[in-house]
Amino acid sequence: xxATETPVARRLQWMTARVTDVIDETPRVRRLVLEIPGWPGHxxxxxxxxxxxxxxxxxxxxxxSIAAAPKALQVTLTVERLSDGEVSSxxxxxxxxGDQFELRGPIGGYFVWTAALGGPLFLVAGGxxxxxxxxxxxxxxxxxxxxxATLLYSSRSGSDIIYRAELDxxxxxxxxxxxxxxLTRERPPGWSGPARRxxxxxxxxxxxxxxAKPRIFVCGPTPLVEAAASDLRDxxxxxxxxxxxxxxxxxx
Amino acid sequence: MSEPPISRGFxxxxxxxxxxxxxxxxxxxxxxxxxxxxxTPEPDLKSWSFTIEDGASPIGEWSWQQFNxxxxxxxxxxxxxxxxxxxxxxSWRGVSIDTxxxxxxxxxxxxxxxxxxxxxxxxxxVPSEDLVDGKAMVATHYDGEPLDPEHGGPxxxxxxxxxxxxxxxxxxxxxxxDVDQPGxxxxxxxxxxxDPWREQRYDGD
Numbered sequence: 202x203x204a205t206e207t208p209v210a211r212r213l214q215w216m217t218a219r220v221t222d223v224i225d226e227t228p229r230v231r232r233l234v235l236e237i238p239g240w241p242g243h244x245x246x247x248x249x250x251x252x253x254x255x256x257x258x259x260x261x262x263x264x265x266s267i268a269a270a271p272k273a274l275q276v277t278l279t280v281e282r283l284s285d286g287e288v289s290s291x292x293x294x295x296x297x298x299g300d301q302f303e304l305r306g307p308i309g310g311y312f313v314w315t316a317a318l319g320g321p322l323f324l325v326a327g328g329x330x331x332x333x334x335x336x337x338x339x340x341x342x343x344x345x346x347x348x349x350a351t352l353l354y355s356s357r358s359g360s361d362i363i364y365r366a367e368l369d370x371x372x373x374x375x376x377x378x379x380x381x382x383x384l385t386r387e388r389p390p391g392w393s394g395p396a397r398r399x400x401x402x403x404x405x406x407x408x409x410x411x412x413a414k415p416r417i418f419v420c421g422p423t424p425l426v427e428a429a430a431s432d433l434r435d436x437x438x439x440x441x442x443x444x445x446x447x448x449x450x451x452x453x
Numbered sequence: 454m455s456e457p458p459i460s461r462g463f464x465x466x467x468x469x470x471x472x473x474x475x476x477x478x479x480x481x482x483x484x485x486x487x488x489x490x491x492x493t494p495e496p497d498l499k500s501w502s503f504t505i506e507d508g509a510s511p512i513g514e515w516s517w518q519q520f521n522x523x524x525x526x527x528x529x530x531x532x533x534x535x536x537x538x539x540x541x542x543x544s545w546r547g548v549s550i551d552t553x554x555x556x557x558x559x560x561x562x563x564x565x566x567x568x569x570x571x572x573x574x575x576x577x578x579v580p581s582e583d584l585v586d587g588k589a590m591v592a593t594h595y596d597g598e599p600l601d602p603e604h605g606g607p608x609x610x611x612x613x614x615x616x617x618x619x620x621x622x623x624x625x626x627x628x629x630x631d632v633d634q635p636g637x638x639x640x641x642x643x644x645x646x647x648d649p650w651r652e653q654r655y656d657g658d
Binding site for chain 1: 457458459460461462463464465466467468478479480486487488489490491492493494495536537573574603637638641642654655656657658
């Protein structure tokens with residue numbers, strides 16, 4: 202741990218968030234734009250706990266990564282609708298502009314990147330695991346950081362890529378960001394990028410050499426994270442520089 | 454505290470017969486999610502050892518073979534992760550902390566607090582009284598099988614009455630201390646004790 206990873210030093214109060222916009226990112230993924238009076242600010246990579254209350258008082262709680270850059274005017278969450286998801290099927294389904302729910306945060310001081318930490322920055326994402334990594338890239342752009350950064354992002358199909366247009370735009374700014382997509386199930390006609398799961402060879406060819414001591418953040422489903430983190434270690438990256446967040450349908 | 458806002462249209466379906474066994478804010482799962490902060494260490498059982506320290510002095514050390522020759526304990530318990538999943542009736546086998554202390558020739562813990570140390574640098578703090586009298590073990594088996602590395606194998610601490618981050622994966626050392634010293638997540642704003650029934654998720658809860 203370093204001094205830049207500040208602990209959460211105060212009581213985390215439940216706050217009321219009001220939905221000011223909902224935007225479909227992909228057929229299964231929705232962006233929630235929130236107005237949260239009293240929001241204390243956050244760092245890229247942190248998450249919030251969301252609590253829903255039914256009319257009879259029943260409550261359900263889950264964690265969601267924050268998608269917005271730290272100094273963004275509004276907090277945004279990106280929620281993937283899971284077929285068995287009690288909370289996600291509501292947030293990415295019935296929820297409408299003007300609705301309210303509770304959240305508290307920001308939470309987590311480990312899976313965090315700030316521009317002051319420097320780079321290179323190697324981000325490895327599977328599916329909606331891209332969300333906290335997107336907060337890091339948005340922060341990098343907002344802070345006008347030009348530390349070399351690479352995002353390796355695995356999606357099922359072209360239409361499942363979250364933030365595709367924004368990633369294209371960020372990667373086109375010529376400030377040292379490279380984005381590599383790999384598609385594991387369906388490829389659009391003419392697809393020239395990688396078309397398989399993330400593996401050791403891909404991590405080696407796309408990522409930075411261990412000598413460059415990149416800060417590595419891996420987020421996605423457990424099998425992807427387990428395999429990628431082990432491969433990165435075996436490629437010679439120091440385990441202390443490999444930070445992971447894992448999730449599954451029930452883990453989040 | 455004021456009434457929480459109703460989430461319009463949210464009905465929820467987590468109300469269940471087992472709810473008396475599910476702490477507030479938790480929901481049941483049937484799979485076994487994996488959450489760790491870094492890569493899963495590769496176990497090397499030849500060089501593996503388990504150590505108990507009183508402050509900075511080692512007072513007990515066991516090789517993998519010696520550790521597995523200690524009397525075994527089996528428990529079936531419910532576990533509760535701070536990320537809000539709970540899993541009922543999980544079966545574990547390992548060596549209880551009572552047995553480890555006895556094997557080290559100690560009648561009671563040599564200090565009131567413990568900092569558990571793990572491969573990969575993870576630490577977590579637990580009061581000594583929460584580890585003794587059958588409340589905790591160093592588990593080597595889950596559901597009758599050797600514990601998978603991604604779930605903490607070859608050995609993890611099991612303190613099922615506290616949030617599961619206290620049940621440190623890849624545990625190698627219990628350090629008994631006179632003062633409470635926060636561990637990895639506790640330094641990062643998670644609760645120092647972590648009682649799921651009092652919903653002690655974060656500092657100040």
